[in-house]
Amino acid sequence: MLAVGPRSSAVHYGWIILGAGTLGSFMTLPGQTAGVSVFFDPITADLGISRTSASIAYAVGTLAGILPAPVIGRWIDRRGPRLTAAIIAGGLALACVFMATVQSAMMLLVGFALLRGAAIGGLSLVSQQIVNLWFVRRRGIAAAAASLGLAAGAMVFPKLIDVLISLFGWRGAYLGLAGLVALTILPVAAALFRDRPEKFGLSTDAGLPLAAEEPREEPSFTREQALRTGVFWLLSAAGFLTNAIGTALLLNHFSIMQTAGITYGDALLLLSLLAGVQAVATLGTGFLLDRHEPRHLVPLAMLMLALATALPAFCSGIVISVLYALCLGGAYGSQQAINAAGYAQYFGRDHLGAIRGVSFIFGIAGAAFGPLPFAASVDWTGSYAAVLAGCCVLCVVCGAGGSAVKRPSLSAKSMVNCKLEVMP
Numbered sequence: 001m002l003a004v005g006p007r008s009s010a011v012h013y014g015w016i017i018l019g020a021g022t023l024g025s026f027m028t029l030p031g032q033t034a035g036v037s038v039f040f041d042p043i044t045a046d047l048g049i050s051r052t053s054a055s056i057a058y059a060v061g062t063l064a065g066i067l068p069a070p071v072i073g074r075w076i077d078r079r080g081p082r083l084t085a086a087i088i089a090g091g092l093a094l095a096c097v098f099m100a101t102v103q104s105a106m107m108l109l110v111g112f113a114l115l116r117g118a119a120i121g122g123l124s125l126v127s128q129q130i131v132n133l134w135f136v137r138r139r140g141i142a143a144a145a146a147s148l149g150l151a152a153g154a155m156v157f158p159k160l161i162d163v164l165i166s167l168f169g170w171r172g173a174y175l176g177l178a179g180l181v182a183l184t185i186l187p188v189a190a191a192l193f194r195d196r197p198e199k200f201g202l203s204t205d206a207g208l209p210l211a212a213e214e215p216r217e218e219p220s221f222t223r224e225q226a227l228r229t230g231v232f233w234l235l236s237a238a239g240f241l242t243n244a245i246g247t248a249l250l251l252n253h254f255s256i257m258q259t260a261g262i263t264y265g266d267a268l269l270l271l272s273l274l275a276g277v278q279a280v281a282t283l284g285t286g287f288l289l290d291r292h293e294p295r296h297l298v299p300l301a302m303l304m305l306a307l308a309t310a311l312p313a314f315c316s317g318i319v320i321s322v323l324y325a326l327c328l329g330g331a332y333g334s335q336q337a338i339n340a341a342g343y344a345q346y347f348g349r350d351h352l353g354a355i356r357g358v359s360f361i362f363g364i365a366g367a368a369f370g371p372l373p374f375a376a377s378v379d380w381t382g383s384y385a386a387v388l389a390g391c392c393v394l395c396v397v398c399g400a401g402g403s404a405v406k407r408p409s410l411s412a413k414s415m416v417n418c419k420l421e422v423m424p
Helices: 013-026 033-047 051-066 069-079 081-099 105-134 139-183 185-192 230-251 253-259 264-289 294-314 318-347 352-369 371-381 385-401
Strands: none
Touching (some): 013 105, 013 185, 033 051, 033 105, 033 253, 051 352, 105 318, 139 185, 139 264, 230 318, 253 264, 264 294, 294 385
């Protein structure tokens, strides 16, 4: 395939990067919980395994799949995102093919490891990375716009997968997803993904004019320096909780809605509502990120997540379920934007892949461990109430941490590689 060159493009290549990153986020859905959750019941029924066994396979597979993320992050820093993204997209297609062949709980664990690793630890990481490389002063809104691909995928893929399963069974549905990945994001990654604009003599932020304010120096933290800051751990804690609780809620969405008296069809519609709210919250938070520090927005995301856990714990009915979907979508969207732009805003672009690779371990570890207490709560008590109440408390504590940490800064001795955010 003939690749479009950054210099020869009729429009500023930053816009092409933004579109490619958005598609990359969209195509992670086969490995996102919103996509996997539709397969969960058909797979457990066909293989004859319990939800607890499947949840354990999902947790262990997710942890195994995310372990290479720091290596992938360093690879992006050193070799650029293009080759990395193409290899990862091919791996995601093959992971979907493998899922179609699963015959046992052990094969399911391996399949989840391949699927989650390629989609979350790989494609999601590199898709966010290219947007952060090409946008600096307008990084918040650009990263949020690219993250809309994830929200759009959450709206489209559950219904698409449901249709594919009804027509071809869950194995045929996975083969269909493999073909879709191979025909879309694989050629796009190989043709369009590119390293930072300075390497091509282009400016950041898609060439848009600067704001009237004075240009600030872009920080340049190494991974080791970033790990010594309170902001890194605040962002990682918020990401861990959002992924842990959000994954558990989505993975058990139909079961939780059934206990609330909601039919399967209405529960499917609530997923679409959730995704729509997620999109609005992502854009709104992205707009705020260009004007406020990410640490100041973490309490808002945590408050909405706390409400999302409290509502199904103590209430039921369609109105409460709609409010639950609104709060969970708002929390997901807000944290999604904070996660996409926050690390680059605080730590710069020079070592961003290595830093984000570590942060992805915490985020995906949350997605791995989150479903386990939910499954255990149902097995032991027959209800989700206790674990939901505990999650609510954790969200409140994390939100309070947003006012406790300070903006990180490098000492004068360490600021050797700092660069201007905008090229002269």
